[in-house]
Amino acid sequence: MQALTSRAKRVERKPMTLWERLYLPGIAKGMMITFGHIFKRKPTVNYPEKTRPFSPVFRGLQVLNRDEEGRERCTACGLCAVACPAEAITMEAAERLPGEEHLYREEKYAAKYEINMLRCIFCGLCEEACPKDAVYLSETFAPANYTRKGFIYGKDELLIPDPVKQPDEYAKALGARAPRPK
Amino acid sequence: MAEEKKLFKVTIDNITIEVEPGTSILMAARRIGGEVAPPAMCYYTKLKGSGGKCRTCLVEVTAGSTADPRPMPKLVASCRTNVMDGMVVRNITSEKVIDARNGVVEFLLINHPLDCPICDQAGECSLQDLSYEHGKEGTRYEFQRRTFEKHDLGPYIQLHMTRCILCYRCVYVADQLTERREHGVLDRGDHSEIATYIKKALDHDFIGNIIDVCPVGALTDRTFRFKNRVWFLKPVEAHRECNHPKCCGKVTLWYRGEEVFRVTARKDEWGEVVDWICNECRFEKKKTSDWMIEGPTRVDRHSVISQGHYVGVVRPQEVVYDVMGGRKPKLLMDIHSVSEVNEPSIDLSKIEGPAHSTDFEPKKLTN
Numbered sequence: 340m341q342a343l344t345s346r347a348k349r350v351e352r353k354p355m356t357l358w359e360r361l362y363l364p365g366i367a368k369g370m371m372i373t374f375g376h377i378f379k380r381k382p383t384v385n386y387p388e389k390t391r392p393f394s395p396v397f398r399g400l401q402v403l404n405r406d407e408e409g410r411e412r413c414t415a416c417g418l419c420a421v422a423c424p425a426e427a428i429t430m431e432a433a434e435r436l437p438g439e440e441h442l443y444r445e446e447k448y449a450a451k452y453e454i455n456m457l458r459c460i461f462c463g464l465c466e467e468a469c470p471k472d473a474v475y476l477s478e479t480f481a482p483a484n485y486t487r488k489g490f491i492y493g494k495d496e497l498l499i500p501d502p503v504k505q506p507d508e509y510a511k512a513l514g515a516r517a518p519r520p521k
Numbered sequence: 522m523a524e525e526k527k528l529f530k531v532t533i534d535n536i537t538i539e540v541e542p543g544t545s546i547l548m549a550a551r552r553i554g555g556e557v558a559p560p561a562m563c564y565y566t567k568l569k570g571s572g573g574k575c576r577t578c579l580v581e582v583t584a585g586s587t588a589d590p591r592p593m594p595k596l597v598a599s600c601r602t603n604v605m606d607g608m609v610v611r612n613i614t615s616e617k618v619i620d621a622r623n624g625v626v627e628f629l630l631i632n633h634p635l636d637c638p639i640c641d642q643a644g645e646c647s648l649q650d651l652s653y654e655h656g657k658e659g660t661r662y663e664f665q666r667r668t669f670e671k672h673d674l675g676p677y678i679q680l681h682m683t684r685c686i687l688c689y690r691c692v693y694v695a696d697q698l699t700e701r702r703e704h705g706v707l708d709r710g711d712h713s714e715i716a717t718y719i720k721k722a723l724d725h726d727f728i729g730n731i732i733d734v735c736p737v738g739a740l741t742d743r744t745f746r747f748k749n750r751v752w753f754l755k756p757v758e759a760h761r762e763c764n765h766p767k768c769c770g771k772v773t774l775w776y777r778g779e780e781v782f783r784v785t786a787r788k789d790e791w792g793e794v795v796d797w798i799c800n801e802c803r804f805e806k807k808k809t810s811d812w813m814i815e816g817p818t819r820v821d822r823h824s825v826i827s828q829g830h831y832v833g834v835v836r837p838q839e840v841v842y843d844v845m846g847g848r849k850p851k852l853l854m855d856i857h858s859v860s861e862v863n864e865p866s867i868d869l870s871k872i873e874g875p876a877h878s879t880d881f882e883p884k885k886l887t888n
Binding site for chain 1: 636637638639643746747748749750752753825828829852854856858859860861862863869874875876877878879880881
């Protein structure tokens with residue numbers, strides 16, 4: 340039979356030599372390799388006690404940002420949704436009522452904002468498209484879940500904590516990748 | 522037999538075309554089509570007397586005519602200058618024109634708020650296209666911008682005067698389509714604004730057309746306000762028997778799923794209305810059953826409206842039932858059981874005016 344690739348190796352079916360049939364030298368050779376690894380540097384880390392530093396271009400879970408007064412930055416302009424190659428983002432816009440100025444930055448805001456994490460490919464095009472620095476990808480992994488229902492992220496999951504009311508949680512959630520004012 | 526009319530030969534960007542005497546340079550360029558046609562913000566073919574205000578259609582005339590081949594000393598507004606026999610015009614081939622157009626765009630944007638993320642016109646806005654092509658990244662303007670309070674002109678039309686570029690198109694619509702014009706330009710210079718005197722509602726049967734002619738987002742449809750972005754909607758041509766004698770009843774319906782979010786007049790390739798429609802067609806008939814559907818509108822593939830609109834999609838057949846021996850899959854997820862967006866129970870298109878926080882009930886518990 341012709342080999343499918345040039346790298347295919349034929350299995351040798353020669354009878355074993357005496358040295359091989361002795362068995363113990365082979366065991367010893369294998370144990371040598373095993374014990375040799377004890378003195379080598381460990382390539383793994385004790386996650387979650389220790390974490391590796393992320394690459395500066397790592398793209399993780401999306402965050403919907405607020406401004407320094409705690410108002411939502413998103414205006415539901417739909418640019419993230421139209422930029423999304425996986426069509427994971429959907430939203431519904433609403434007009435800000437008088438008296439809601441402390442909640443929303445602009446006169447229009449996203450009443451509903453959803454990212455389907457089953458569809459998201461973490462390409463970061465939503466962050467690039469956003470004209471208001473409202474959505475960005477943080478250095479958090481999207482958590483696993485047992486059901487598919489748990490992967491439809493609404494505003495309760497995506498929105499960052501209020502920097503005025505919960506400054507500690509806000510600082511923790513902000514991360515290093517948040518867009519900073521120039 | 523009628524005497525054959527003498528045609529004028531005019532060369533625009535090295536393309537020669539024969540047009541009838543009395544044609545403007547802009548219309549001659551539009552007959553050639555494509556990039557040769559200068560952009561126009563204020564000129565509107567169907568409105569008499571429009572044009573000559575925005576200066577975006579400036580062109581260079583390098584030879585006035587065969588009889589007098591001297592070049593014109595300044596750039597001329599192509600919408601208001603008629604062609605002469607043997608005229609040579611340079612539009613995109615002239616550096617002077619491009620430079621002047623960049624300057625005009627910078628002037629138009631001086632007071633424009635550039636709030637495109639909020640503006641309902643975004644995606645079909647002439648000023649957006651123009652500034653995308655000619656605009657600078659930053660602004661050199663350092664002073665306070667002209668701002669106005671937004672207000673409603675009646676139940677259907679919202680006026681954002683801050684976005685206005687004073688093209689006067691809406692004034693001509695009211696003059697030429699309605700018996701009585703109730704809005705106009707008040708004050709002068711930097712203070713001039715489109716307004717009614719004072720805060721009256723515009724309620725003529727054809728006044729809705731000012732939304733379509735507005736090149737920016739100054740006049741927008743209140744029944745569509747903030748409902749959806751135009752590029753998420755699917756335009757479909759439709760018509761109905763309108764009782765209004767002057768209304769043609771031929772419109773474009775903008776669909777999202779099964780819902781008609783808005784109705785506009787049909788527009789040609791230059792973004793101009795093909796035929797005027799009445800307010801009843803535009804604002805009152807937002808059900809599919811009101812209309813005879815003709816087919817999807819042709820959208821330019823460079824337009825953002827064509828984004829994500831797939832043509833000729835064949836939906837694959839559901840094979841789960843066959844594979845499972847007729848049993849329903851246990852783990853198939855209906856997106857509406859989790860998602861709060863696009864809920865079948867809420868028809869955004871049926872809400873009068875923009876949606877508010879009161880229109881969205883608190884989260885109902887699923888799972």
